[in-house]
Amino acid sequence: MEQLYQQVILDHSRQRSGEGELQAPDGESFQVNPTCGDECTVQVTLAEGAIDSLAWTGKGCSISQASLSLMYEMVHGQPVAEAEQLGETFRELIHNRGQELDEEKMDLLDDLGAFTGVGRYSARVKCALLGWMALRGALAQAQPTQA
C-alpha cells in the first residue's frame, strides 16, 4: 500500500495545486474515466511557446487528483515541448508495470517518480493519466494545427 500511496501522492491529493478555472483559455479538454465516472477539465493559455497559465477542475480518486496537482506544479510556465516530453515520459513510467525507468528519465520525472507503483495496478493506470490526457487535449486545441 505504502508503495502505491507515497506520501507525496497523499499530500498532493489533499493540498491540491492549480485547481481553478481560466477566464480565456487558449485550449481546454474534458476527460472521463468511464469505469468510475471520474472526470477532469484542464485549461491552458500559451505565450511564446510556453504554458503561460494552467488550471484544472475535476473529481476523482487520490491518484488522479495528486497527478493533476503535481502536473500543474511541474508544467506550468514550462515550454510546451518540454511539457509534452514530460507527459510522454510519465506515460512510459505508468505503463511500466511498477518498474522505474532509467536514471535519466527518473531524474526528469522528479516528484512524479512517486507514481511508479501505480503501474502495478492496471485498473489505476487511467487514474494517473487522466489529467495528462486532458493536458494533451488542451495543448492540441491551443496550438495552431501543425500540418
Place this chain on the structure above:
Amino acid sequence: MEQLYQQVILDHSRQRSGEGELQAPDGESFQVNPTCGDECTVQVTLAEGAIDSLAWTGKGCSISQASLSLMYEMVHGQPVAEAEQLGETFRELIHNRGQELDEEKMDLLDDLGAFTGVGRYSARVKCALLGWMALRGALAQAQPTQA
C-alpha cells in the same frame, strides 16, 4: 437402418398415394421444416363430419413423403374425429423414442407402426409429423370454429 427404413416406408416414398391438388378445398395448410426447407401442403374437403377428399403436394425426404402417402390412405374417407385421433396416436408413437405403444394403439396405427423406429432419431421426428401438422391445420380451417 432397416429398422428405420421399413419396406412399407420405402415403398410409399416411391409409390405415393394422394398426391395432387383439390379444386375447392374447405381447408388447406402449408408447413415447412425449417432445418431442410422441406415443405408440404395438405388440402381437404369435408362432408358429414368426414374427410370427403384429401390431397397433398410437397417435397421432402422418404420419411416425410411416406408419412404423407400413408396418411392419405388411412384418413381419407374417415370421420374427422377418427382422423384426429389417429394423428394424436401417431404423434405419441413418434415421440416415444423408438418404442412401440400399447397393443391397442399399435393396432389402431396399423401400417403407421412402420414409423416406430423414426422416434429414435430426434432430427427426423419433424419429417414424420410434417404432413400430420398440415392435416391438423387443414381440418382446423375446414371446420366451423368450435368455441
Place this chain on the structure above:
Amino acid sequence: MTDLLNLAGDFPLLDRTVRGGKPLVYLDTGATSQKPAAVLEAERAFNSRHNAAVHRGAHQIAEEATEAYEGARAGVAQFVGADFGEIIWTKNATEGLNLVAYSFLNATLGRGGAEAERFRLNAGDEIVVTELEHHANLVPWQELAAKTGAVLRWIPVTPDGRLDLEQLDVISERTRVVAFTHASNVTGAITDTAPIVARAQEVGAYTVLDACQSAAHLPVNFAELGVDFAAFSGHKMLAPTGVGVLYGRRELLEAMPPVLTGGSMVEIVTMESTTFMPPPQRFEAGTQMVAQTVGMHAAVDYLTGIGMDKLAAHEDQLAGELLAGIAEVPGVRVLGPSSTQDRLAVVAFDVPGVHPHDVGQVLDDQGIAVRVGHHCAQPVHRAFGVHASTRASAGVYTSSSDIQAFIAGLHQVVKFFG
C-alpha cells in the same frame, strides 16, 4: 438466525490467493458470480462429448447437442416459472432488454405487419423507466424514445434507495412501456412489483422487468409476477459468461418482429424476402452459445438443489451482518435501505472524503475484492449526491468470516486515509 450455507468448497476459484498470498475474499458477486465445479464440468463434458451444430444435423452428435440445448431451455423455463417457448437465449441481460426495444422499433418501422402494430410507438407516446435503473434498462429506452419520438419519463427514488411508489402516476394513458428493475444493483432494494404491474396493466402498457439481480438471489416466477418481459444474465447466477435470457409472454413474442436476422430463424428465404419461424427461434439468429446454455442449465440445477428460499435466507443473514458491520465504521453512509427488509446482500456505501477507488485499493491490498465506481447506474448515484461508491455484495458461497474480513478492512481504510 439462519443456518448459513457452507458451499465455498464447490467453487474452484475461491481457494486462490491474491496480492502476495492473501486469501481471496470475494465480495463482488453483484458484478459477476464465481462458478461451481458442476457448471464447469457440464460445459466441459458438452464440449468434449456432444458439441455440434444444433437444429441442423441429422447425425447423432447434432441430435445430442440439440437435446442439450433445448433441455437447458426447459430447465431455465421451469426455474423462472415460464413456458418452454417463452425463453429466448441472449448473450446477456443487456441484449435481452435491447431486443425488446429493437423489436418495438422494427414494429414502428412497419416490420411484422398488422400483427405487430400493437408495438408501434408514436410521437407523444411515453416510455416510463426509473431513476434506479442500471444503464442496461435505461439507455436502450432513451434510444428508442429518440428514434420514435416517444417521451421518456421516470419513477424517482426515495431517500433510502427504493422506487417511490407514491409517484406511480408518472404511468399514464400515454404510457406504452414501463421498464423497471426487480432489484437494484446499487441500493439492493427489492421492488414491490405488484402496484407497478397493476398500474401498467390499467393503462395498457407493456412491462419490462430487469431481473438480473433478482433471478440470481431470490425465487422468481415471471408468470406470477405478471410482467410481459424480463431479462437476466447467466454470469450473475453461477453460469458461464456469454449466456442470458429474455423471457416474453408467448402471445407477445408471437406477434413481435425479429431483431437479429440470419440462419436458424427463417422459414423460406428468397433473394427478395424472408418468412420467419415462430418464437423462440425467431429471436435466435445464428449459431447460439450452446455450451454456455448447458452451463446455465447446470447452474439452475445447482441453485434448485440448494433451494432459492434457502439461498435468500442465507443472503438475508449476510446482508444483516454487512449492514451492522458498516454501521460501526464512523462516518460511512449506506446508499440504500438500512434494514434487511426487502433487500439483497448488495451494499453500496460512501466513505466521506475517501474516493471509492482508494477504498477499493486498500481493501484489495488485504485480499478483499469489492466493486468501486458507479456500477453502471449513474442516475441513482446522482440522486444520492455522490459520483461513485464502493459496493460489497454476497453470494451463495459467501460466509460470515468474509463479511468480518471486509468490515475489518473497512476500518483499515478509514485509518489509512483518516
Place this chain on the structure above:
Amino acid sequence: MTDLLNLAGDFPLLDRTVRGGKPLVYLDTGATSQKPAAVLEAERAFNSRHNAAVHRGAHQIAEEATEAYEGARAGVAQFVGADFGEIIWTKNATEGLNLVAYSFLNATLGRGGAEAERFRLNAGDEIVVTELEHHANLVPWQELAAKTGAVLRWIPVTPDGRLDLEQLDVISERTRVVAFTHASNVTGAITDTAPIVARAQEVGAYTVLDACQSAAHLPVNFAELGVDFAAFSGHKMLAPTGVGVLYGRRELLEAMPPVLTGGSMVEIVTMESTTFMPPPQRFEAGTQMVAQTVGMHAAVDYLTGIGMDKLAAHEDQLAGELLAGIAEVPGVRVLGPSSTQDRLAVVAFDVPGVHPHDVGQVLDDQGIAVRVGHHCAQPVHRAFGVHASTRASAGVYTSSSDIQAFIAGLHQVVKFFG
C-alpha cells in the same frame, strides 16, 4: 502432395463413438468445429482462476480478467491483420453482420449526429448482396432495405457456384453497401475479393465481408483485403460457442452510432441522455463473453502454431480427395467447383432421387457426421435447381481415412436407395 497434419489426438470429442460403437467420422466442420484440449483448458483455467467483471473492478482478479479479455482482443487482431481497436466482440458472426446493418439504420434515424450522416440510407440507395450468401449476410440487408427504402440488388452465381464477376455492374453509383462472402459454406468457392472491393471503392460503397468460412481455414488479412467490415465466428475455428468478431476500419467505427446500449459503453448517463465511449467499447454493451474470448485467444494461438498456410494446404489436399472420391459415385453432382482451385474442403452435393435427409441418415448409421439441408443458404440451392443438399466439410483434424470412410459410405447410400 502435401504432408497431411495429424492432429485429431488434440481433440477430445473425436475419439468418441456413435450409433452403437462406430468410431466417429466428423465431416461437419463447416457447421461447427470441434475444440482442442488447449482451448477447453484455457477457458477452464480462466473460470477457475481469473474470472471477474472486466473494466470494472479495482481488485486483482478484475485486473487479471481485464488483461485476459483485452489480450484476447490483441491476439485475434493480429491473427486477422487488424488493429486492436478494430476488433469488436460479438456472440457470433450473425450478430456482427447485423451490428453493421443496425448501426446504419440508427444513423439513418438520426443517431450519431453529423459524423454518422455518411452511413444514412435514403430511398433509392442500393445495397448489393450476392446469391451465394449465407442467410446471415442476406436477411439483415433485406431488413435494412425494407426499413430505409433502399433497394436490394445482387451479384448472381455462375454454374459452378462462384460469384459472377462479369456482373459487377450491379454495383453502381447508387450502391451504398456491398455485402459478400469470402468463401461459400455451400459451394466452397473462395471469392476473388479484389475486383469487388475495387468496384465498391470506385463508387464509394462500404464493403462488408462474411469471413466465417475463410478466417477458419485460410490466412486472412483484412487490412490487405481492403474491406471496411468483416465478421466471423469463433465456433467455426476451434474456439468456444458464444463468441464472434466484427472487424471494422477504425475511422468508420469511430463515426458509427452504437447498436446495443447499456453498461460498459457509456461515458456520462443522465436520465435524459447519454454519451458513448469510443470503439471498440462503444459496441460492447453489457457483460461480455469473457471466458469465451479467452478460448478464442487459445484457438488462434493453436492455429498460428500450426500455420494457416499449412492448414490451407492440408485442407486443399483433403478437398482433392473428397472431389475425386465423389466423382466416382455414379450420378452424384457436386454443387460447386469441381477442382480444388480457390476452393475450400467444403463439398455439397446432390444424390439424384435420394433426399439429403436420407443420405445423411445412412451415413450417420455408419458413424459419419455430415450436414444435410439448405445450410442456411436457400438462394444458392435454388440457383442449382435443388432444395437441399448433403455437405461434407473438413477441418484441421480431418484425415484421409475420414474421407475414405465417407466415400465408402456414400457408395452405401446409393446402394441402399438404388
